[in-house]
Amino acid sequence: MRRAMPITARTKQHPHDDAPDTAAAFERLATLPDGEERQALRDRLVQDWLPMANRIALRYRGRGESVEDLTQVAALGLVKAVDRYDPERGNAFESYAIPTITGEIKRHFRDHMWVLHVPRRVQDLRNRVRAAAKELSQTIPGRRPTVAEIAAHAGMSEVDVQAGFEALDSFTALSLDAELPGSDDGYALGDALGVSDTGFDLVVDREAVKPCIAALPERERTILYLRFFGGMTQGRIAEHLGISQMHVSRLLSGCCAKVRDEALADLEPDRDTTPATGSGPASGPESGSGT
Numbered sequence: 001m002r003r004a005m006p007i008t009a010r011t012k013q014h015p016h017d018d019a020p021d022t023a024a025a026f027e028r029l030a031t032l033p034d035g036e037e038r039q040a041l042r043d044r045l046v047q048d049w050l051p052m053a054n055r056i057a058l059r060y061r062g063r064g065e066s067v068e069d070l071t072q073v074a075a076l077g078l079v080k081a082v083d084r085y086d087p088e089r090g091n092a093f094e095s096y097a098i099p100t101i102t103g104e105i106k107r108h109f110r111d112h113m114w115v116l117h118v119p120r121r122v123q124d125l126r127n128r129v130r131a132a133a134k135e136l137s138q139t140i141p142g143r144r145p146t147v148a149e150i151a152a153h154a155g156m157s158e159v160d161v162q163a164g165f166e167a168l169d170s171f172t173a174l175s176l177d178a179e180l181p182g183s184d185d186g187y188a189l190g191d192a193l194g195v196s197d198t199g200f201d202l203v204v205d206r207e208a209v210k211p212c213i214a215a216l217p218e219r220e221r222t223i224l225y226l227r228f229f230g231g232m233t234q235g236r237i238a239e240h241l242g243i244s245q246m247h248v249s250r251l252l253s254g255c256c257a258k259v260r261d262e263a264l265a266d267l268e269p270d271r272d273t274t275p276a277t278g279s280g281p282a283s284g285p286e287s288g289s290g291t
Helices: 023-031 036-058 067-084 093-113 120-139 147-154 158-170 198-214 218-228 234-241 245-267 280-288
Strands: none
Touching: 023 036, 036 067, 036 093, 067 093, 120 147, 120 158, 147 158, 198 218, 198 245, 218 234, 218 245, 234 245
8 A cells, every 4th residue: 555645844836936835824924913923924924925026026127127126116015915915815825926016016117117107008008019019029030010010919009009109218218418329529418408598588578668668757767777777876876866865766666666567568458557556666756756
């Protein structure tokens, strides 16, 4: 009679060598209250399954993220799987942990690796286009597959394939310090970008206030000219006109406010430009123009 083989600690066949048999440990974890013993068992389970999490992370290398960051994200997914796993549901921990870890890595790519915000649907199109193009490149040597070929292979419309290709360019961005193709003098992309020229705005502003200034009384126009074009202080303007510095200050404030309101009124025809009752600066120039 054939002798029965002894029962080993590993009673269940696992699809991977890095999948330990921890069913009993998870059952015990579910019965333990919060405390040091439960925390120690939880940490041990994370350590036991960490090789599997690292294996899953390595599937996503070469996609613009470092292996170190990928393994950290996978470890975070593993911790979530350990904390949320319920052995009473009857499923093996591996069948629960793999989609949890994979989902955490995919969420990391979606939320942190895209330079531009791309809708989820377009991200899915990108993944389908990339996978189809990779498969077709193995059967069509010497050239890249066309949009029509990718659409037929992936069961997509050509419009969706084009959107997927555009999303491929949105995953990463070119640095402004990157040298432009064909330039031998270090000419970077940032050197080709235009800048705002404030001189044009100044010309527009001057043309806008010209008729407003021309409508001012002569003394107000003289004060504005001496102050902003002649560079004179209020004290020197007062000596030049034979009035007090306080009066010069009131006239400056009043005529500047008047010019500003009239220029804005020209830009906004429907705006109510009726001055408020008792406005001191607005009434200054008129009350003091004869002094």
